[in-house]
């Protein structure tokens with residue numbers, strides 16, 4: 413447990429402890445499920461989602477998706493994440509990382525409050541689309557949840573129209589998110605959860621300064637979740 417970390421120049425400071433989680437190699441690429449013995453959740457039996465303090469709607473959607481047990485990264489990250497701790501997790505594509513942070517942000521979402529409560533930053537349009545799809549699947553039992561993707565290379569018009577309908581969750585790439593912040597078409601002062609997905613890739617792609625400007629627009633009280641394939 414640490415209280416601050418430097419990640420290739422990205423320094424995250426937190427008033428609460430940050431949990432570091434390590435993930436096993438991707439487990440959904442074949443039939444065999446293998447977990448690194450060096451991970452905390454390396455036993456062959458992983459816990460069921462029923463052991464987590466989740467709202468009933470989320471338990472229902474997890475059941476509907478037939479997610480019988482947690483993946484290694486979910487078993488490690490979800491308990492501190494659901495307590496509101498900041499989490500830094502090493503997790504590759506295929507590990508179930510998206511569901512880990514999606515469950516965390518959806519568990520505290522107030523669907524009656526029409527403001528942006530969660531922001532997920534992704535390095536690419538393709539990843540943003542996949543993340544939004546996973547969030548929408550898990551949010552299917554939470555009535556009226558609005559998830560909006562904001563990525564570059566897409567026309568501004570439809571994005572502006574969707575922003576006027578106050579999305580609860582915004583998933584996007586840093587450049588386009590920053591453009592909306594500069595135009596004041598997106599407001600982040602009600603953000604409770606900030607996710608940096610594939611943070612190492614975003615930094616490699618030169619998004620450091622954009623990310624820092626975006627973070628400054630979010631409340632200091634937010635929960636920050638950083639997922640990266642490497643350290």
Ligand code: AMP
Nearest residue numbers: 479481482483505506507508509510511
């Ligand atoms: P990701 O690593 O987030 O790209 O997830 C890889 C795939 O695993 C996605 O298709 C998810 O829907 C699926 N998935 C996530 N969590 C679980 C789980 N606990 N059990 C089974 N499949 C899962």
